[in-house]
Amino acid sequence: IQIFTHTNTRTRTSKPYHQTNTNTNAIHSVPAFVSNYVESLAEATGFDSETINYTLGLFACYPLGIIMNMLPYGKIKHVFSFLLGAFLLQFTIGKQWIHQMITSLICYAMFVILPPKLSKTVVPIFLMTYVTLGHLHRMYINYLGYDLDFTGPQMVITIKVYAMAYNLYDGHLLSHGKEDRAAKKCAPWAIDKVPGIIEYLGYTFSFATILAGPAYEYKTYANACDGSLLYDSNGKPKGKIPSQIWPTLRALLVSIVTMGLFVVGTGKFPLLDPSDPQNATPVVLTEEFLARPWIRRYLYQWVALFFIRQKYYFAWKNAEGANNIWYAGFEGFDDEGKVKGWDAASNVRIVEFETAPNVKTLSAMWNMKTANWLSRYVYFRTGGSLVATYGLSAFWHGFYPGYYMFFLSVPILTFCERIGRKKLTPLFATSGSKWSPWGIVTMLSTSFVVEYMVAAFQLLSYDWAVANWKSHLFFGHILCVVFYFGVSNLPTPKKKEV
Secondary structure, three states: OHHHHHOOOOOOOOOOHHHOOOOOOOOOOOOHHHHHHHHHHHHHHOOOHHHHHHHHHHHHHHHHHHHHHHOOOOHHHHHHHHHHHHHHHHHHHHHHHHHHHHHHHHHHHHHHHOOHHHHHHHHHHHHHHHHHHHHHHHHHHOOOOOOOOOHHHHHHHHHHHHHHHHHHHHHHHHHOOOOOHHHHHOHHHOOOOOOOHHHHHHHHOOOOOOOOOOOOOHHHHHHHHHOOOOEOOOOOEOOOOOOOHHHHHHHHHHHHHHHHHHHHHHHHOOOOOOOOOOOOOOHHHOHHHHOOOHHHHHHHHHHHHHHHHHHHHHHHHHHHHHHHOOOOOOOOEOOOOOEOOOOOOOOOOHHHHHOOOOHHHHHHHOOHHHHHHHHHHHHHHHOOOHHHHHHHHHHHHOOOHHHHHHHOOHHHHHHHHHHHHHHOHHHHOOOOOOOOHHHHHHHHHHHHHHHHHHHHHHHOOHHHHHHHHHHOOOHHHHHHHHHHHHHHOOOOOOOOOO
16 A cells, blocks of 8 residues: 555655655556556656556456456465566566565564464564664665655555564464463364465465555455355355345446546645645645634645545455455355355445544454454553553554654553543433434534544644644644543543433
8 A cells, every 4th residue: 555655646846866656567568569658648648657557457456356266266376366466566566575575574484483482483573673774774765755665565565464473473383282372262263284385475465455455354255265154164155145246346346436536636735735744744734724714724635535545445345355355355254144245355444434433443444454453463462551552553654753643642542532431421412323413413523523633644744643633722732632632531420221
């Protein structure tokens, strides 16, 4: 998702030599007519060739998904998944995909050599160190820059292999009958033994997930490739196999609509300066903008951030459809043979996210597979530490100050929600619906404060983020502190007698 995290809808300005495009070989070894087509398309649309490469790579996953669905179950699917994933990386980031190969092979060697108890610690440390160095290098050569490089796909592989380290550890514990609360919670994704190298590379380089995720569990991928998702050991369907056409088209259509909203919306409501987003003062911090009334400035920022989110919706929904084609997004059947759903490759629930009544729901509906990773393999493993969970999330994203300013502010709002749920919800909630009067209040208040805090995530720079919060008189942080201490002193309502 890196290119959509940091791309702009206008042509970029030139950079000094040490900040030149790190992706000049992105389409090296790709047929010349493809390269020429990309360049002409970039000139016609005003986008840079990186963004065009990345977008075409995402849409290419659909015909590839059709082929994947037609292939027989077994190793051929893993080989296809790996080779085409490597091709897409070559097409989008050029020879930099050697980083994904290096980390994948080193981690695989660790899985084979080290016991699960040790590898579940060593592998995550290695992965986080590698992606950390990638982020630091990116910041060093092009601070606040917007070039596509290997760090985006590296973030996806980090989640996959990090999770696999715990999957193997959980499988070891459960197979030996050892008591472990976290392992039991994550039992559905536990792995009994290290997968073969072909299966492993097919998963880590999977063409349908390598560019924008979703980084779902290894078992999700493996079950779709070996047929066990749809058929039992005797080769009989576990239920009536549903058509994948509508789940695929629905996600594709949503992705196209959100792509249009992003292009049009960010053009009309830019957060950064469209002419030079890397160096020029952001639109929301210019003297002309700050001269406007506060309510107009805040509403503009809210709308601008809404349109920025559309790029994530586009990439994730596009990837969801590409996975649904070959049933990787299908959740399977229950014990009665009924269809569970199509959320295995879903990474966002747009309506639920936009109308979330609290941060817990907000986090669960956004970048869902990353949220699962943080929940299962960080939160559960650290005794429920919010600081560790949000801290690692910021660490994984990179080292721009804005990431940490946002992620370390979220726990403050979470603490407020917890105390509010304890002290106020019993008094005002008339029903469990979020569309009740109290539900609407929580929905609006959550959006009101989160949109203030998340601006730092998009602005990246410490100076810009602080200036933005200052322009709003730090109301989000102040309100949270006042709310927490004020509501904490209220008596706890007694539980209603049934």
